[in-house]
Amino acid sequence: MSTTALPASSRRLLVDLMVMAMRASVMGCKFGLALFIARYLDLSSLGLYGLAAGAIAAVPIVVNLGMNHLLMRDAVTASTDDMIDSMRHYWGFVGFAYTTLLTIAALVTVLLGTTSLWILIVAVIAFEHVGNDIFYLLSSLQRHVWANAIGFIRGAAWILVFVPLAIWDTGFRSLPYLFGFWLVGGAASVGLFAFLSRSWPWLASFSRPFRVAVITDAIRRSxxxxxxxxxxxxxxxxxxxxxxxxxxxxxxxxxxxxxxxxxxxxxxxxxxxxxxxxxxxxxxxxxxxxxxxxxxxxxxxxxxxxxxxxxxxxxxxxxxxxxxxxxxxxxxxxxxxxxxxxxxxxxxxxxxxxxxxxxxxxxxxxxxxxxxxxxxxxxxxxxxxxxxxxxxxxxxxxxxxxxxxxxxxxxxxxxxxxxxxxxxxxxxx
Incomplete structure (x- = not known):
């Protein structure tokens, strides 16, 4: 029987159970990943992973300049056209910022001979940034199943692939492979959002000229x-x-x-x-x-x-x-x-x-x-x-x-x- 044939109360219960299952999976996978690093790598690698995870959480805060909160709060009551117009300006700004950061990371790697792991981490940060925006946008729009399905891909699915593979093959037990799988999970989650929102008027919005004043006004307010x-x-x-x-x-x-x-x-x-x-x-x-x-x-x-x-x-x-x-x-x-x-x-x-x-x-x-x-x-x-x-x-x-x-x-x-x-x-x- 399809969910649309169920009574409203049963559908709500089913949705709540699906959401809780996906969130529990993310929690369990993050938990399991930390235990995996502690057991199969070492505590110093766990410390480095923790420092990188802190940067992955902190850098988007600097990049978005506080705009995301105002946009997500406005999305609760805004029309679809207004919401999409605001988001395409905001994501255009975010895309430019991360393109600049990735270019800097690549130049530092080439010119100074530093590890290329930082390029990988910056790429992960970019997809985590957009992924978090997507989660809160869909939550504001009351699309909780969508939001959590995308969050599951980004926060759990790649771990469910990486950890068994690294236990089976010791060659995968390193931070570059870990962040590589993380990057794939982030990219897949953004791709899923693009597929689910394909009926939204993105093309019509992006066909219009980019208005710098929209960003400057959002920065001023945020x-x-x-x-x-x-x-x-x-x-x-x-x-x-x-x-x-x-x-x-x-x-x-x-x-x-x-x-x-x-x-x-x-x-x-x-x-x-x-x-x-x-x-x-x-x-x-x-x-x-x-x-x-x-x-x-x-x-x-x-x-x-x-x-x-x-x-x-x-x-x-x-x-x-x-x-x-x-x-x-x-x-x-x-x-x-x-x-x-x-x-x-x-x-x-x-x-x-x-x-x-x-x-x-x-x-x-x-x-x-x-x-x-x-x-x-x-x-x-x-x-x-x-x-x-x-x-x-x-x-x-x-x-x-x-x-x-x-x-x-x-x-x-x-x-x-x-x-x-x-x-x-x-x-x-």
Whole structure:
């Protein structure tokens, strides 16, 4: 029986189950990839992979200049023609930026004789950038199955091919092959989006002249989002660079594995819960005002808190039980107490991130930016204080402390002001 023949409630349940299955697959594959590197390569390679993964997450933030958030927020209520016109200008700018970066990487490789791995990583960054844009665009348009199918290709399918192949043939056990497969997955996901959206009026839009003013106006309006994104991404990834600086690449590999386990739970929740929460909160604010938005945010907060505690605990215990069999390295087993500090810190950080999401969807862009930038200072100060004293335990404690501070602050900003005051803090007012 086709899904169109099912009752509406059954179709929704089926869609939700499909989405959860795809997101769980991505979470499991990322988790498994980190374990594969720890077992079949070494902790230093895991540390290098973690540093590269941080760059893959951070560079798109600089390139998009904050425009993507405004475009995705506008896409919730924009017409198809307006949405496509905005996206083709934005992606034209992004394409030019990555063409420039790839040219620079190629010249540096040829002229200075550096490793060509950086060219591969820049190419991966480009496809990850576009892939993330596609995911949030489709989520804003309520095309959740499309979004997650494309996300599965980009985040899981290539791992399901690479890891068994590398276990079977030792010649594939290297970072260049890993990033090569990652690049193929990213390119395939963009190709799938092109196929699924083939009926959209892309050709008609691209046939019109490129208007530079569209980009300059978007950049002008999105500077707050750029600052906010820079603060957010720095607070998410600066830990691994500080740990590498203070404790070395091998310990950074241990940290990255623990971070991957803890963040797999929150990443899954972010892409299952927030995928629906984000457009719902945007719509509630635009159609019914700040009071309705705040009421909906309270309801989502309860669901988010319960799910975060349950899933983080389950993932943590599963990893602890499996660790002696999947990655039996003494350096990992000896640091399990630090592991639980990191898991707890990341769980609380996710609750803080939900507060940032709620502020953003209420158009409190200045407050979102201020808290995101402040979170960097709070985290760096905590890490610089605790890392030299307590090593990897200090890293986990720093995340937990900084996240608690940001969670309390954001929820006070979100729920502690009268509606009139909240409305006055909208961006541009």
């Amino acid at each position: 500077y707050l989002m750029l600052l906010s994104d820079l603060g957010f991404i720095t607070s998410q990834y600066i830990d691994r660079y500080l740990i590498t600086l203070f404790l070395g690449l091998k310990v950074a590999g241990v940290y990255f594995l623990f971070w991957t386990v803890g963040s797999s739970a929150t990443t899954f929740l972010g892409l299952v819960l927030q995928q629906k929460q984000r457009p719902s909160l945007i719509s509630a604010y635009r159609t019914s005002g700040p009071s309705a938005h705040r009421q909906l945010a309270r309801r989502f907060l309860q669901t988010t808190a319960l799910a975060t505690v349950a899933l983080s605990t389950a993932v943590g215990f599963t990893f602890q039980v499996l660790l002696p069999w999947v990655a039996p390295q003494p350096a990992l087993i000896a640091q399990l107490s630090a592991f639980w500090l990191i898991v707890a810190g990341l769980a609380v950080r996710y609750m803080a991130d939900f507060g940032a999401l709620a502020l953003f969807t209420a158009h409190l862009d200045r407050l979102t930016t201020v808290t995101n930038l402040a979170s960097v200072g709070v985290l760096v100060l905590a890490q610089l204080t605790l890392l030299p004293i307590a090593g990897l335990h200090g890293a986990g404690a720093a995340i937990l402390l900084a996240s608690l501070i940001m969670t309390l602050w954001r929820y006070c900003l979100l729920f502690g002001f009268p509606v009139s005051n909240v409305h006055s803090r909208r961006a541009g007012v």
